[in-house]
Amino acid sequence: MKLSLVCVGRLSLPYLRDGAEDYGGRLQRYLPMRTLELKEEKAARAEPAYLQEREGRRILDKVPDGAWVIALDERGRSYTSEGVAELLGKHMLQGTAELVFIIGGAYGLSDAVRQRADLVWSLSSLTLTHQMARLLLLEQLYRGLTILRNEPYHNR
Template sequence: MKIGLISVGKLSQAFLRDGVAEYAGRLQRYISYNSHELKESKGGSKPDPKVIREQEGERILARVPDGAYLVVLDERGRNYGSEELAEFLGRHMLQGTGELVFAIGGAYGLSRAVKERANLQLSLSAMTLTHQMARLLLLEQLYRGFTILRNEPYHNR
């Protein structure tokens, strides 16, 4: 199985870039991982969030491989604890899922088309997170999930 991450927007702060690089490196010890960082749409002086979501959504969907299991991050999505996420990862590995792709929208979220294509809408928190912080938290949780599956001491049960 491969894991992919499609995210909108550059990481603007060094601590986020460092954290994402750290957890992406850790994750690659367990599984093939790749990421695509898409450019944010600009709306001019009066941005229309719906138009921006649609433009970014088209670019996200263009990056999702055919047959991939798509998980989108949305604050109204399903809540998994760390151990439930590990079980989810383990199930997909056992079922032979070829590619598990996670998508994080931009500042205005995800388009309806992206949500409709998704196999799962996942929430990292009931609180609203910046899309940049969501990327870091997701990678940490994916890494944690693999350490749980291997019964390694990173996750204190």
């Protein structure tokens, strides 16, 4: 199974870049992973819904046919770390070729992206920046894989 992240925006802060690079490297020990960064839509006086729609179209263009898609959205389902491990394990056993995780931009995801998703996942009921969401996602994916392998990272 391959993991893909489709993210709107770049990681602008050094500590977020360093953390994402660290966890991305750790994840590569378990599964192949790639990250696609899409440019954020910016337009003076544009409505957030308009920006979401434009970003959404570009996001959906990057989702491969047949991929199982997980969109990160505050209105999604919440998981424990063990639940994330279970989800990953299920897809590994089922032979899912690619899991694609989508993180929208500053205004969130369009309805079209949420509708395309096979699962909508909320990392937290708190509002997170899309940059912080990426780091948290990578850490939880790593944690989930260490849980599956009974490695000591999770401490339970």
